[in-house]
Amino acid sequence: MLKKREVAVISAVTTKCGEHWDKGIKDLAWEAGVKAVEEAGISGKDIEYLVVGNMSGGMFVGQEHIGALVADFLGLNPIPSLRVEAACASGGVAFYQGYLAVASGLYDVVAVGGVEKMTDVEPEQATSVLAGAMDFEWEAYFGATFPALYALIATRYMHEYRLKPETLAKIAVKNHYYGSLNPLAHFRNKITVEEALTSPLVADPLRKYDCSPISDGAAVAILAPLDIAKKYTDTPIVVEASAIASDTLSLLKRRDLCTLDATVNAANKAFQLAHIEREDVDLIEVHDCFSIAELLAIEDLGFCKKGEAQNLVEEGQTYIGGRIPVNTDGGLKAAGHPVGATGVKQIAELVKQLRGEADKGRQVDGAEVGLAHNIGGTGATAVVTILSRRGA
Amino acid sequence: MSATAPPAHWRRMRERYRLLGSRCETCGATFFPTTKVCPKCRRKGKIAQVEFSGRGKVYSYTVIHSAPKMFEQFTPAVVALVQLEEGPMVLSQIVDTDHKELKVGMEVEACFRKLFEQEQSGIISYGFKFRPVNDHWGKYYDNKDI
Numbered sequence: 001m002l003k004k005r006e007v008a009v010i011s012a013v014t015t016k017c018g019e020h021w022d023k024g025i026k027d028l029a030w031e032a033g034v035k036a037v038e039e040a041g042i043s044g045k046d047i048e049y050l051v052v053g054n055m056s057g058g059m060f061v062g063q064e065h066i067g068a069l070v071a072d073f074l075g076l077n078p079i080p081s082l083r084v085e086a087a088c089a090s091g092g093v094a095f096y097q098g099y100l101a102v103a104s105g106l107y108d109v110v111a112v113g114g115v116e117k118m119t120d121v122e123p124e125q126a127t128s129v130l131a132g133a134m135d136f137e138w139e140a141y142f143g144a145t146f147p148a149l150y151a152l153i154a155t156r157y158m159h160e161y162r163l164k165p166e167t168l169a170k171i172a173v174k175n176h177y178y179g180s181l182n183p184l185a186h187f188r189n190k191i192t193v194e195e196a197l198t199s200p201l202v203a204d205p206l207r208k209y210d211c212s213p214i215s216d217g218a219a220v221a222i223l224a225p226l227d228i229a230k231k232y233t234d235t236p237i238v239v240e241a242s243a244i245a246s247d248t249l250s251l252l253k254r255r256d257l258c259t260l261d262a263t264v265n266a267a268n269k270a271f272q273l274a275h276i277e278r279e280d281v282d283l284i285e286v287h288d289c290f291s292i293a294e295l296l297a298i299e300d301l302g303f304c305k306k307g308e309a310q311n312l313v314e315e316g317q318t319y320i321g322g323r324i325p326v327n328t329d330g331g332l333k334a335a336g337h338p339v340g341a342t343g344v345k346q347i348a349e350l351v352k353q354l355r356g357e358a359d360k361g362r363q364v365d366g367a368e369v370g371l372a373h374n375i376g377g378t379g380a381t382a383v384v385t386i387l388s389r390r391g392a
Numbered sequence: 393m394s395a396t397a398p399p400a401h402w403r404r405m406r407e408r409y410r411l412l413g414s415r416c417e418t419c420g421a422t423f424f425p426t427t428k429v430c431p432k433c434r435r436k437g438k439i440a441q442v443e444f445s446g447r448g449k450v451y452s453y454t455v456i457h458s459a460p461k462m463f464e465q466f467t468p469a470v471v472a473l474v475q476l477e478e479g480p481m482v483l484s485q486i487v488d489t490d491h492k493e494l495k496v497g498m499e500v501e502a503c504f505r506k507l508f509e510q511e512q513s514g515i516i517s518y519g520f521k522f523r524p525v526n527d528h529w530g531k532y533y534d535n536k537d538i
Contacts, residue, residue: 128460136395137404138425142507142519143456143463143485148471151454152483156473159452159496203471204455251473252424252481257452 004103008229008236008391010222011040012348017186017217017336025061025117026073028218032113032341033074036220041232042109044074047222049107050081053094053114054340057083059129061117070113087133088289090114091343092244092374092383095221099242099385102223109228114341115218126214130339133377135250147211149251149378150290151203156257157292158205161307165205168291169196170313172209175288175327179334181362186215186336210291212331217338219345226391235355236391240274240369242383243267249380260379263300267373270384271302278302281386282367283353284324285346287375288331297373298326301384320364328353328362343374343383354389396462396510401517408519411502413480415442424480446502448476448522453486453494462508474500474522488523499525 013035015028023031029052037044052070057063071081086093091114098112118126131140134149157163173193179185191209199208229236245265248254255261271278284301288294298309303324312318318326329335329349332342350370352358367389374383406412407425414423416430417438423430424444430437453472456463463469470486472494486500500522507517 124460127458131460132395137400139483141396141517142483143459143466143469143471144483145456145459147458148454148456151456152452152471152473155454156452156496201455201457203457206454250483252483257473 005105006226007099007102007223007239008226009239009347009351009387010042010224010229010232010236011036012219012221012344012351013039014184014219014341014345014348015217016184017215017338017345019119020216021119023216025057025063025115026069028117028216029070029113029115030073032115032218032220033070033111036111036222040222042222044076046109047076047111048079049098049101049110050076050079051094051097051101051110051112052081052083053085053090053092053343054083055085055087055090055116056129056132057117059132060126061120066115070115086381087376088287088337088339089343089374089376089381089383090340091219091345092372092385093343093381095343095347095385096242096244096383098221098223099239102225108224110223111220112223112344113218113220114344116338116340117216118214118338119216123214135252138252139250145203147203147206147290150292151206152251153257153296153378154205154292157295160258161310163295163310165197166193167310167313168205168210168295169193171288171291171294172196172333174319175331175333178328178362179330181359182329182335183359185330185334186213187330187334206290206292212289212333212337215336215338217336217341217345219341219348221344221347221351229391234392235389237351237354238388238391240276240386240388241270242385243269243273244381244383245269247380247382249377251378258296259306260296260300260375260382262379262382263297263373263375263384266382266384267301270386274386276369276386276388281324281369281371283328283350283364284326284371284373285329285349286326286331286373287342288327288333289337289375291333293375294326294331298324301371301373320362325364328358328364343372346372346374347385347387350387354387396517398515409504411444411446411482411520413442413444414439422479424476424482442478444476444478444480446520447525448474448500450486450494450496450498450500451475451481452496455491462511470494472522485521486523487521493524501525
């Protein structure tokens with residue numbers, strides 16, 4: 001096997017997520033791109049390769065060919081550029097591709113972006129676009145929506161592990177609390193368990209506050225080999241591992257409805273590659289597209305046994321200071337979920353935390369190791385990336 | 393939408409009308425929808441067509457309160473994962489049921505229903521839905537002289 005190089009993140013940034021009526025897909029990519037290049041202390045000319053995660057430019061804004069579009073608009077021509085798509089995991093998969101490009105020795109400085117412009121279509125149409133991430137012929141065709149698929153998991157989980165809606169509500173309350181401390185979050189309001197439990201039902205038992213929003217946003221990370229990264233920054237963040245796994249596209253053929261096997265497999269692979277133990281991880285950024293998904297992620301990543309994440313939530317162990325802080329930026333729920341950008345946005349949050357630069361009230365003290373978990377669909381794709389500040 | 397176009401429906405019609413799936417004659421595993429390969433037996437597997445009985449149990453369910461336009465007429469709709477008695481899981485609406493009676497393990501049977509109507513053309517797609525075996529509504533109608 002090719003001897004791989006150590007890869008570091010020089011900079012990683014995200015735009016504010018939300019309903020950006022004044023910004024199109026190019027503007028969002030520009031904003032994140034310029035910020036990332038400035039923070040990295042590089043010039044656009046140093047970038048050798050561009051990978052962009054984007055789920056559905058075609059259906060959200062009628063624009064395909066996103067790789068070349070972003071390269072062009074950011075003035076990066078004629079470097080190679082491409083767009084990768086894995087539904088809501090597009091950003092995570094883009095990061096993985098960038099990581100491979102640097103680790104393999106083919107490129108030194110690589111820009112990894114994620115961008116999604118979702119609010120130019122009616123919310124209902126956005127829901128239809130997102131339905132393309134499930135098995136259309138056998139799920140959407142029979143009336144399933146995305147919230148419905150996660151609701152099916154939640155109902156079964158409640159049946160098997162006696163989970164209460166209150167526990168799911170507490171996940172949303174935590175994520176809104178951290179969102180309130182994050183100036184770049186889509187939602188900055190705190191909510192109460194009571195509010196969450198009385199919000200409108202979307203797909204029983206999931207209510208409005210169990211669901212992540214439709215957001216516009218972009219995120220960019222600049223990668224380089226560790227030795228080169230040190231030229232640009234005193235605090236390069238090392239990519240200890242990045243791993244992807246796939247599972248059945250539909251819920252019909254899952255081994256266990258309450259486990260996302262892709263998460264289990266990607267996490268096991270990542271921990272094995274990184275030579276890092278679960279107890280060494282200081283914080284995790286997980287894919288909480290729905291509250292139940294955060295619960296599954298904590299278990300499937302191996303931080304507790306199946307059925308026990310609800311105890312961690314109930315005991316407040318997923319807050320900063322607890323056993324494993326989860327989604328300190330507000331997660332997808334509050335920080336926002338611009339689908340193609342989300343996986344890179346998670347990297348930006350980890351880099352911030354590992355550099356000790358998180359906003360007041362949401363910094364995990366002395367964070368050394370962080371993990372990002374990005375999911376496509378209902379878990380047909382899972383990307384797990386482990387970062388550390390070992391390079392600092 | 394292209395995914396709901398008549399040819400796209402026509403290609404899947406037998407599976408959607410008659411609950412047609414596959415069985416691996418080497419290991420006996422059953423599949424829905426149809427498959428071209430048994431993931432366990434790989435090239436040693438022999439795939440045959442099988443028509444499922446349509447009886448099964450609710451494995452999980454949800455009531456959808458917010459649905460795309462083409463399903464709005466059924467909202468609030470019950471969507472469930474139904475485990476067929478032959479093993480495979482299908483996703484389907486549960487009809488002719490009181491939402492309060494829904495529970496995991498409830499016995500259901502397949503019925504033939506309208507899935508949705510295309511917004512523009514008005515073309516109707518049909519397929520299976522499921523109803524409780526203990527179907528009070530059905531019994532009510534069955535006893536009526538229509």
